[in-house]
Amino acid sequence: MFSGIVEEAAQVVALQQDKGNIHLTVKCSFVHELKVDQSISHNGVCLTVVGKNDDDTYTVTAIKETLERSNLGLLKAGDRVNLERSILMNGRLDGHIVQGHVDQTAVCAGVKEADGSWYYTFEYVLDRKMAQQGYVTVEKGSVCVNGVSLTVCNSQDNRFEVAIIPYTHDHTNFGQITKGAVVNLEFDIIGKYLSKMMRFG
Numbered sequence: 200m201f202s203g204i205v206e207e208a209a210q211v212v213a214l215q216q217d218k219g220n221i222h223l224t225v226k227c228s229f230v231h232e233l234k235v236d237q238s239i240s241h242n243g244v245c246l247t248v249v250g251k252n253d254d255d256t257y258t259v260t261a262i263k264e265t266l267e268r269s270n271l272g273l274l275k276a277g278d279r280v281n282l283e284r285s286i287l288m289n290g291r292l293d294g295h296i297v298q299g300h301v302d303q304t305a306v307c308a309g310v311k312e313a314d315g316s317w318y319y320t321f322e323y324v325l326d327r328k329m330a331q332q333g334y335v336t337v338e339k340g341s342v343c344v345n346g347v348s349l350t351v352c353n354s355q356d357n358r359f360e361v362a363i364i365p366y367t368h369d370h371t372n373f374g375q376i377t378k379g380a381v382v383n384l385e386f387d388i389i390g391k392y393l394s395k396m397m398r399f400g
Contacts, residue, residue: 200285200286200296200297200298200299201240201245201283201285201286201294201297201298201299201346202283202286202292202293202294202295202296202297202348203243203283203294203295203297203341203343203346203347203348203349204283204293204294204348205281205282205283205346205347205367205370205371206229206282206283206284207227207228207229207281207282207370208279208280208281208282208370208371208372209225209226209227209228209279209280209282210225210226210227210277210278210279210280211223211224211225211274211275211276211277211278211279211280212224212225212226212256212276213256213276214274214275214276217260219262219263219266220260220261220262220263220266221260221261221266221271221272222249222258222259222260223241223246223258223259223260223261223271223274223280224252224256224257224258225241225256225257225258225259225280225282226254226255226256227255227257227282229284230251230255230256230257231255233248233251233257234248234251235248235249235250235251236248237284237285238284238285238299239259239282239283239284239285240281240282240283240284240285240297240299240346241259241271241280241281241282241346242269242270242271242280242281242345242346242372242382242383243269243281243297243299243301243343243344243345243346243347243383243384243385244261244265244269244271244299244301244346244383245298245299245300246259246260246261246265247259247260265301268301268302268303268304269301269304269383270304270345270381270382270383271383273381278372278375279372279375280372281345281346281347281371281372282346283346293348294341294348295341295343295348295387296387296388296389297343297346297348297385297388298385298388299346299385300385301383301384301385302334302384302385302386303323303324303334303384304323304381304382304383304384305321305322305323305344305381305382305383305384306321306322306323306379306380306381306382307319307320307321307376307377307378307379307380307381307382308320308321308322308358308378309378310376310377310378313362315365316362316363316364316365316368317362317363317368317373318352318360318361318362318363319344319360319361319363319373319376320353320358320359320360321344321358321359321360321361321382321384322357322358323357323358323384324357325356325357330356331394331398332391332394332395332398333386333387333390333391333392333393333394333395334386334391335354335356335386335390336351336354336359336386337351337354337390338351338352338353338354339351339352340354340387340390341387342359342361342384342385342386342387343383343384343385343386344361344382344383344384345371345372345373345376345382345383346371346383347367347371347373349361349363350362
């Protein structure tokens with residue numbers, strides 16, 4: 200489980216295709232603290248460390264199901280991915296409850312500078328059946344974009360905006376997101392549960 204508070208925007212140094220899977224090798228500052236079998240969020244996708252290397256890198260594997268639901272298959276060597284290790288249960292939850300289970304991708308429809316901050320607009324394919332199960336955004340609700348916990352503004356049926364502060368812009372891969380970029384979305388798990396309970400209420 201994660202909080203959506205990104206620790207580092209780390210560099211992808213290599214990708215290796217293996218049948219329907221991709222092995223991602225990533226370089227980050229805390230690789231010496233990692234161990235094999237540990238879960239780490241990569242752009243919001245929970246992946247397991249399968250190997251540690253001698254050059255301050257580690258390797259994770261994204262399977263076909265993950266690649267179909269996320270933007271990980273679009274990554275290239277040199278790209279930045281947002282990393283977060285799983286939360287410690289004895290600390291503060293600074294973001295919101297994030298599972299690391301990406302629901303779908305969205306496309307950046309525009310970036311607007313706002314005198315020191317930025318508004319990003321994202322559009323996604325709306326599935327009415329899934330929307331009834333809570334796969335939507337709500338005004339001032341939480342959403343996870345590329346692993347970053349954010350507050351929704353201007354929520355519409357198939358699009359929403361988020362406001363990005365300078366710290367988030369500079370310390371995550373939001374600084375590289377431009378119009379047309381594909382991002383990962385995880386909708387709020389509490390909204391999903393509430394939607395399902397209401398159907399049986």
